[in-house]
Amino acid sequence: MTTFETDAVSQTPRGEAARTSEQPVRWSVPLALLACVLLAFFDKISIAALFSDEQFQQAMGIGFDTTRLGLLMSVFLLSYGFSSVFLSGLGDRIAPVKLLTGMMVVWCVLMALMGITHSYAGMMALRILLGIAEGPLFPLAFAIIRHAFPARLQARATMMWLLGTPLGAAIGFPLSIWLLNAFGWQSTFFTMALLTLPVLALVRIGLRHVRMQPARGRETASADERRTARRELFASPHFWMICVFNIAFLTYLWGINGWLPGYLIKGKGIHLEHAGWMSSLPFIAMLLGEAIGAWLSDRMDRRALACFISMAGAAAGLALVLNLSGPLPTIAAMSFSTFMWGVGAPNIFALLAKATRPGVSATAGGIFNGLGNFAGALSPVVMGALIAFTHSMDSGLLFLVAIAALGCALLLPLLTRY
Structure with missing residues (x-):
């Protein structure tokens, strides 16, 4: 894919003018990111559907303790924000397909472990780890779109993957509630873990052409250059x-x-x-x-x-x-x-x-x-x-x-x- 450098005065991507027919815009990129954001949002909100479920409360050993139930969401948000700030720099150093693949494998394992956890402390720890694993997703998606699309198309490409959040709410809550009522609380976690597999395949296919090269075409940027930037x-x-x-x-x-x-x-x-x-x-x-x-x-x-x-x-x-x-x-x-x-x-x-x-x-x-x-x-x-x-x-x-x-x-x- 084309590399985009930004002029300090004009703020115009220099690489846009160089795009040729051999370097097409690939809308499979934001579509793959949309699937990834949808999956991440499912993982994020699935636990909220369980707060009123007595079997889940008994498994955690806390009853209907609203404070402790709410903490399961709060600790996720705190670790998510921390990870987004401090770990997103990995996206400037690791190839996006490799980084997203690793992140999604971790999500899958964590969701499966939540399905077999019968400890409130264990569930808290897993929610914290999930927040850390999901934190770099939005920054990475932003970086991928910036490198894969010319400036004139970036808002439309960004909109496509951002729709994963409202669509995730519209689909994720009903899906989680149906699974809970039909198969029990553990099925919500196992289903989300299984959904990782087709989404991972979409990401591998959709992002296979993305090559995020540093400025001036070099394959790696020196540590000094990164520190200066x-x-x-x-x-x-x-x-x-x-x-x-x-x-x-x-x-x-x-x-x-x-x-x-x-x-x-x-x-x-x-x-x-x-x-x-x-x-x-x-x-x-x-x-x-x-x-x-x-x-x-x-x-x-x-x-x-x-x-x-x-x-x-x-x-x-x-x-x-x-x-x-x-x-x-x-x-x-x-x-x-x-x-x-x-x-x-x-x-x-x-x-x-x-x-x-x-x-x-x-x-x-x-x-x-x-x-x-x-x-x-x-x-x-x-x-x-x-x-x-x-x-x-x-x-x-x-x-x-x-x-x-x-x-x-x-x-x-x-x-x-x-």
């Missing part, structure tokens, strides 16, 4: 601005994921029998936003502007929700907000690519993804505390509006450059 990355104010913007971006996502159904029921008085299908409409709108935003931004190549408009639109939609009543107007405004957020999702990775050098793609993506998930995962907790303190569901949405406004302000210096 990392120093430039860490000293870049634009890189850190984008990282902080991503914190605001993911704070919105985690806040909406955690509180949307509760807000519709408690905050707007929408009846429980209506809230189920209504609460899914904003996420359908989010998917549409991702697809449309990726296509438009690749045509315009104004990544910072696209992210700015996305976050500003999401905040405006939430502000509108606060001033509306009735099920249909409320859900329409909420769907507009999530649609606008979706417009920015693929663009934020493309913005990161424009602001950083190719040689540290995985390192940059790891810090970017890890910090965003660390801080974003606190959003539901902060919103819950605000709601409890003010006795108003609206205070949670006001928090998201304020965070979105802060994110927009951070992008102002980048609008004309990227």
